Amino acid sequence: MTKVSMTVNGKPAHGDAEGRTLLSSFLREELGFTGTHVGCDTSQCGACVVHVNGVAVKSCTMLAVEAEGAEVATIEGQAAPDGTLNTIQQAFQDHHGLQCGFCTPGMVMSTAALLKENPKPSEQEIREYLEGNICRCTGYHNIVKAIMAASGQDVSAIAAE
Secondary structure (H helix, E strand, C coil), rough: CCEEEECCEEEEEEECCCCCCCCHHHHHHHCCCCCCCCCCCCCCCCCCCEEEEEEEEEEEHHHHHHHCCCCCEEEHHCCCCCCCCCCCHHHHHCCCCCCCCCCCHHHHHHHHHHHHHHCCCCHHHHHHHHHCCCCCCCCCHHHHHHHHHHHCCCHHHHCCC
């Protein structure tokens, strides 16, 4: 076992990990950040997206020891300290961008990365950016609307599918 230390959502965190422990497993099982979902363990679904040193990564493709000393942001760190939702989370709620909710943490974290890179993405840019995130419920239409709304754009222009 190796001691792994990192900052998660602005607070120091540490635990023990085998060399083969995935960051997703370490966050969930060792540190208790269960909002990071694991849907496939093969980097296909995007439910496990977190930010490591400001970059969106699929945490099922990174070893916990690779995050030693890193700044990690998870879905649990997105809301305000009083529990109010951030702009992206609120837009997902307001525009019904979730159903079962399993993919939602990864979608929100991917959206945060997208909007950091591109504050006013087009519908096409959103759809292309989310190609690595799978939703089995919504058909993506309302997710795209939520992201457009979170970026301050008019959602009425989005064509119905």
